[in-house]
Amino acid sequence: xxxxxxxxxxxxxxxxxxxxxxxxxxxxxxxxxxxxxxxxxxxxxxxxxxxxxxxxxxx
Numbered sequence: 001x002x003x004x005x006x007x008x009x010x011x012x013x014x015x016x017x018x019x020x021x022x023x024x025x026x027x028x029x030x031x032x033x034x035x036x037x038x039x040x041x042x043x044x045x046x047x048x049x050x051x052x053x054x055x056x057x058x059x
Contacts, residue, residue, distance in 0.1 A: 011038045 028034040
């Protein structure tokens with residue numbers, strides 16, 4: 001059971017602002033495939049970030 005706050009909405013703005021004529025970026029026209037691709041990229045970006053909020057210092 002997930003709450004409504006944790007569910008990701010469809011990234012409409014990112015979908016509409018895809019680079020169309022850029023050979024370096026793959027254009028994804030299928031909305032379901034784009035949503036899946038976007039979620040994977042978002043997860044990778046979140047894992048790549050360092051967390052500054054750390055608990056008590058451990059020695």
